[in-house]
Amino acid sequence: MPPERSAPFRVGFVTGATPDKWAGIWRRRSQDPLELVPVTEADQERGLRDGSLDMCLVRLPVDRDGLHCIPLYDEVPVVVAGQDHLVSVADEVTLDDLDGEQLVLPHASGWTPSADQLDWPPMSVRDAVEVVAGGTGILIVPMSVARLHHRKDVVQRPVSDLPPTTIGLAWLVDNEDERVQTFIGIVRGRTARSSRE
Incomplete structure (x- = not known):
């Protein structure tokens, strides 16, 4: 047997x-x-x-x-934005640089944005990347998640003052x-x- x-x-x-x-x-x-x-x-x-x-x-x-x-x-937190977004010209950004931006997926970031930055319905990370690729809003996620959902029409930059x-x-x-x-x-x-x- x-x-x-x-x-x-x-x-x-x-x-x-x-x-x-x-x-x-x-x-x-x-x-x-x-x-x-x-x-x-x-x-x-x-x-x-x-x-x-x-x-x-x-x-x-x-x-x-x-x-x-x-x-x-x-893991380093990164901002994901459309390739024409202002963050594309920087090597890294701070939260002050992102002040006033619409955060597409708040629960993915570990950052508590202000109430006026929260206008999006719940969505997956993949859907959120698609939204920011269209030039609307930003996404903050761990670098490994950003790499997993990388597209040619988005950029990602480290957010230096967010904890890993x-x-x-x-x-x-x-x-x-x-x-x-x-x-x-x-x-x-x-x-x-x-x-x-």
Whole structure:
């Protein structure tokens, strides 16, 4: 009788996070199947708490109640605007430079704009990029998200006085699956030999 295969180890990743390198190392080292699951920032904790994900690459902050989380790296916030926008002539901008601009997708920015900058209905990042490409409004997102939705008719510039966002690796405190420690070891750069020890 063939050995029973274990359930896939499911790792979520928020939009913009890139788990491919770690997944490749996992697949070279482990016989256990690994499944990568894209999640939105709004749903990044839900999968962990309902048990549909074993771990998740999340964009901080997250509710740490019942969760372990290792911060991994920071992301620079950028403004995305139409290619003819004034920000295109700068290497970087500040929030003062963007004063009075219409912010197309407020919840993506980590910045609380004034009430007169909030005239847009909810939309996806892809739709927001399309709006700003048409020359209307601006979008502020982490650089990885801007790269994911890059188009030739938009520009992106760092916003120097906004704090960076952080990507972290999160899992439930009571998840005792040994594969959790294996994946942590891979993310932290442990060799196959050291992770076995």
